[in-house]
Amino acid sequence: WRHTLSAEHHTGSADDVSRGAGLTATGVTAGYGGDPVIRGITVRVEPGQIVSLVGANGSGKSTLLKSLVGVVRVSAGAVTVGDRDVTNRPPEEVARAGVGYVPQVDDVFAPLTVRENLEMGGYLLRPKEVKPRIDHVVTVFPRLATMLARPAGKLSGGERKMLAMGRVLMLEPSVFLLDEPTANLAPAIARSLLEDHVRSLAQGGAAVLIVEQRARAVLAISDHTYVLAGGEVRMEGTPAELAGTPAFVESFLGGTVTR
Ligand SMILES: Nc1ncnc2c1ncn2[C@@H]1O[C@H](COP(=O)(O)OP(=O)(O)OP(=O)(O)O)[C@@H](O)[C@H]1O
Ligand SMILES: [Mg+2]
Structure with a gap:
């Protein structure tokens, strides 16, 4: 999304620093x-990549994402977006640096309409930028187009996740942090969300860091995967490397390695 934008009105201003940044x-x-x-975690995602985080319940996946966006305090280490240090910066500043975060829970405001949720997602935009941006978001998620006046609480699970992603899309982030976007969705809808929408974010040039329980489905779209256990990175590799690692296959793919 940043790439498209920079072609439209490239200005070379200071705000361009994180455009296209990982x-x-x-x-x-x-x-x-x-x-x-979480302790001593090193992860990296480049523009155009999908990087996934898998791990058992309580292994620290959500805590890691929260630490990246200034919601949870980092006591050691550093977080950078492009060459900008955002460690322990307030969430608004991290958003300005180009990071869009879709939390695992409370991802939309249920009593507000779809349009109002999108407007809130555009809170850093100038007023005249909001409407064109909503028009763009509904081209990305056409299902939302006919639902703008509906309270978010009356959406289906899949529509709600699209709204949560659309809300974040309002600010055209260069980095997306998605915490279990397919939780509680039917398998076919989960697959479509990953293979259509998440994949197209990366194809548009964004860096995507995604937490997923569906290891097999997320490996299919990942460039690189980190495995968290007990708050540390226990294993990492490309999907092909992990699919050839017995400990990974037994824990996450439910089977034995066939070579
Ligand atoms: N707000 C909080 N205050 C104190 N401890 C917390 C808080 N949120 C999470 N924890 C603890 O931190 C640990 C890691 O939790 P986290 O939510 O990061 O795990 P997770 O890998 O995202 O798990 P899940 O797959 O269930 O979402 C857990 O032991 C959890 O109980
Ligand atoms: Mg979690």
């Missing part, structure tokens, strides 16, 4: 005030 976390340790929940 995200790097180096040695990130973070938690909720007591002992750290």
Whole structure:
């Protein structure tokens, strides 16, 4: 999305710094005030890539994403977007740096309409930019076009996830952090969300870091995958490398390696 934009009105202003930027976390340790929940985590996602995070419940996947966007305090390590250091910066500043975050829960405001949710997603835009941006988002998620006046609480699970992603799309992020976008969705809808929408974000030039329970489905669209266990990166590799690693196959693909 940033790439398309920069062609339209390239200005060379300071705000261009993070356009087309990837995200790097180096040695990130973070938690909720007591002992750290994640320790020394290094992950990286480049523009145009899909990088996935898998791991058991409670392994620290959501905590990592929250630490990247200034919601959870980082006690050691660094987070950069392009060459901009955003470690422990307020969420609004991280959003301005080009990072869009779709949380695992509370991803839309249920009593507000679809349009109002999108307007809130555009909170950093100038007023006249909001309407054209909503028009663009509904071309990406055509299902939302006929639902703009409907309260978000009356959407289906899949529509709600599209709205959550559309809300983030309002600011044209260069980096997307998606926390289990397919949770509670029927398998066919989950597959379509991953293979159509998530994949097209990366094809448009964005860097996508995605947390997923559906290991097999997310590996199919990933360039690189990190496995979290006990708050640390336990394994990492390309999907092909992980598919050839017995410990990974047994834990996440439910079977034995066939070579
Ligand atoms: N707000 C919080 N305050 C204190 N501890 C928390 C908080 N949120 C999460 N934790 C703890 O941090 C650990 C990691 O939780 P996290 O939500 O990051 O795991 P996860 O890998 O995203 O799990 P899931 O797959 O269930 O979403 C867990 O032990 C959890 O209980
Ligand atoms: Mg989680």
